[in-house]
Amino acid sequence: MSLVVQLENFAGPLDLLLHLIKTNEMDIYDIQMVKITEQYLSVIEQMKQLDLDVAGEFLLMAATLIHIKSRMLLPVSEELEEEEEEDPRAELVRRLLEYQRYKEAAESLAEMPLLDRDIFSSQFVPQEILNDSDDEVTVGVYQLADAFHRLLKKVPVEIFHEVVREQLSVAEHVQLVLQRLTEKEGRVLFREIFSANPTRDELIVTFLATLELVKMRMVKVEQANEFGELWLSLAVPMDEQDTVIGLSEDVFDYG
Amino acid sequence: MFLTMADLKQIVEAYIFAAETPLSLDRLAILLEKPRGDVRVIVEQLLQQYAQGESGFYLAEVAGGYQFRTDAELAPWLRKLNKERPFRFSQAALEALAIIAYRQPVTRAEIEYLRGVDSGGVIKSLLEKNLLRILGKKDIPGRPLMYGTSRQFLELFGLKDLQDLPTLKEFSALDSDIAEALPLEPGQEGETNA
């Protein structure tokens, strides 16, 4: 099935996934991970220019899908040992259902008649209550914080906090992935390239780094059979890697 | 000055008509300097009177108060008045608004877990439109801000109160074993490698 889907038409990865499940007439409680993952990946691949901000969540979901898929491919016997392991898809299903619920709620909000669009209140303001109240604004905690924020921006401030922003760089992770490959003698399971407890950002950046390496033909992705694990392997001899090590961040388009 | 019931009714009507926002019984009682019960009787009368009328507007119960509003079915005509730019909501904004409306108090992390996407910008623009309220901070590590909907939200959507929201569809078809296996844990999105 060829899919012509624009990422920007979707409010997020869950929205896109729901769409794919619906178009495939799949049972949401029994998602066919191989098929869905493949279609999902092909949709995000169509996006030549990934805006990292927008695409981060879509990539995170891609990594999640691949991960679930690979967990489902593991031999069952192994799993059974640690008492009845839950279906790897369970959390995803739950999230999809919850999301669908609020998506529908949002749609019903959109259909409600809105004040000043469909319904109007009286616009007449008697002279008696006009006077000086014109410049008054309705105020809540947000307005209070906002007012202070604006003032601080106008005024030279003596103290600046130093901002240490944890910047995860794709270039750095390209090297980490290469390093892991080298450690494992050039061949590693896809799910093993992530660190033990990756943060969300790490997951995205690692995934991006892998995509980069594949694009640069540094790394090959292999799957022995349709239901097999994904393997990554080095496509260049280890001693030629130096060419990549010196790459700076701006080689990649992620800003 | 002695006021007859007819006088009072007239004053109540004028107040509701002239006020910028829906007037509650409490507020009317203060304005009229009359017991809340007396005010309620008058308002009930007005509600009935306008309910049967063939008038272009009616007395609506919104946001805990009363306000004259045009009938929803006249919307196609009234749109021609081309009033000040009405609210336009993106799908993202509506999703966030729905989550906040139904789950308040709710934190940004919870909204983002449910939506699967960063929602800071959307929350900010809803706050700027006065549709949200900051309800304090949640008593968990990091003390994140909790959000809820504002009175303006009720006014905008013509809701009496939060109970007046359309009922949320339950996914009752959910297999009980799946449901049990899945405690909703917002804020932990990085769990996929567990």
Added chain:
Amino acid sequence: MFLTMADLKQIVEAYIFAAETPLSLDRLAILLEKPRGDVRVIVEQLLQQYAQGESGFYLAEVAGGYQFRTDAELAPWLRKLNKERPFRFSQAALEALAIIAYRQPVTRAEIEYLRGVDSGGVIKSLLEKNLLRILGKKDIPGRPLMYGTSRQFLELFGLKDLQDLPTLKEFSALDSDIAEALPLEPGQEGETNA
């Protein structure tokens, strides 16, 4: 769609009610896509209907058009609508209140430094509204008064305590454009867990 006279009357009534300015017969005729004469007949009916009514408002002929207005004799009552609108502040009052809330204890000179304008009047009116407390005198030459926010301030904004105010970090996290961190801490200084 065929419209009865009753329908038309209802639409005219809604138009006049919802319009920001008085609507002329010409404008109504365009909006309704009906001959001016037909519109006039309807408006005449409405004028009569409201003339005999005991309603709190009536259909007035003003500035070459028609508009619903409250009765002039109700003016003394309506004036009361102005008072006690707790959540409404002028921009000046909001700024001063924000500075005091976030920087307390703070002196008038400090408020004026941040705002760049004289703030005596605003501080006075905030004190009158019971939103401020005097926290003593600052130990510098002149011993100026130090201000902070009151119990009523917390109640008005629905805050448990001052720690419930959003910090600038949380605030600007909603909007990645303004990621630079400025100190914005309620109460004690130096508490942001950066």
